[in-house]
Amino acid sequence: AASKRIYFNNPMWPGEAHSLKVENILFKDKSKYQEILVFESSTYGKVLVLDGIVQLTEKDECAYQEMIAHLPLCSIPSPKNVLVVGGGDGGVLREISRHSSVEQIEICEIDQMVIDVCKKFFPELSVGFDDPRVQLHVGDAVEFLRQVPEGKYDAIIVDSSDPVGPAQELVEKPFFDTIARALRPGGVLCNMAESMWLHTHLIQDMITICHETFKGSIHYAWASVPTYPSGVIGFLICSTAGPPVDFVNPINPIEKLEGAIKHKRELRFYNSEMHKAAFALPTFLKREVRLP
Numbered sequence: 001a002a003s004k005r006i007y008f009n010n011p012m013w014p015g016e017a018h019s020l021k022v023e024n025i026l027f028k029d030k031s032k033y034q035e036i037l038v039f040e041s042s043t044y045g046k047v048l049v050l051d052g053i054v055q056l057t058e059k060d061e062c063a064y065q066e067m068i069a070h071l072p073l074c075s076i077p078s079p080k081n082v083l084v085v086g087g088g089d090g091g092v093l094r095e096i097s098r099h100s101s102v103e104q105i106e107i108c109e110i111d112q113m114v115i116d117v118c119k120k121f122f123p124e125l126s127v128g129f130d131d132p133r134v135q136l137h138v139g140d141a142v143e144f145l146r147q148v149p150e151g152k153y154d155a156i157i158v159d160s161s162d163p164v165g166p167a168q169e170l171v172e173k174p175f176f177d178t179i180a181r182a183l184r185p186g187g188v189l190c191n192m193a194e195s196m197w198l199h200t201h202l203i204q205d206m207i208t209i210c211h212e213t214f215k216g217s218i219h220y221a222w223a224s225v226p227t228y229p230s231g232v233i234g235f236l237i238c239s240t241a242g243p244p245v246d247f248v249n250p251i252n253p254i255e256k257l258e259g260a261i262k263h264k265r266e267l268r269f270y271n272s273e274m275h276k277a278a279f280a281l282p283t284f285l286k287r288e289v290r291l292p
């Protein structure tokens, strides 16, 4: 029988849709926060979908998880305390665990069902939860960050879904204020920053907020992720003002990860050249978005 296709339309990308051929549906339910779907695709392996938006596929998740973790962690000298906001699939945890300097990895994910579903269907990602340095908090990161001691983290990674639904508040100023307070001087934030082809207004709004909130450096980087809208995803890397010794250097990685520690799973996307290249921006973006 002709296999089914799922079309991914969304008001976040009007006038276009991405589709994937479906072999079979593996899971479909509603959590307290969102609809969760897992299916076996014909060409991208298993796929996780939240509220009708592709979150990850087995084939291309490496690009997003590796870049969102290593762009910040290779920009500061020996990160120790790291916080992940979102990231309930465990992929970012898997990547952070490659850094031998890291002593504690906290994660605040709002939806327990996402964690349970990923442990069942995406062991290649949820393996991240097995690292003994990981401490899981299930709850709203907006509240979680309010009670975090000042200056606790060297790095915070916001691995969020789109700002429609549970992740709405994660692009608003009050949230960025709590992030800046939770970072040590010279600490670094890396958050998901949508598509340069589709969302330059949203990117500009986030950069304006970050420019007011983070007194260190602000950089925009991007990577190719074929199953995300327009095939690319951006990252905002912001640092708090810090003493010169902690100079954050996003563009030229100071931590060479490739040879660092033997990890059961090889890197598939990240390397130092890709790290540097990620910060090269097309002319239209430099024109449309005022990067400080």
Ligand SMILES: NCCCN[C@H]1CC[C@H](N)CC1
Residues within 6 Å of the ligand: 053, 054, 055, 056, 064, 087, 088, 089, 091, 159, 160, 161, 162, 192, 228, 229, 233
């Ligand atoms: N943790 C998996 C990735 C979550 N981030 C994605 C960014 C792009 C969005 N359109 C979908 C979620």
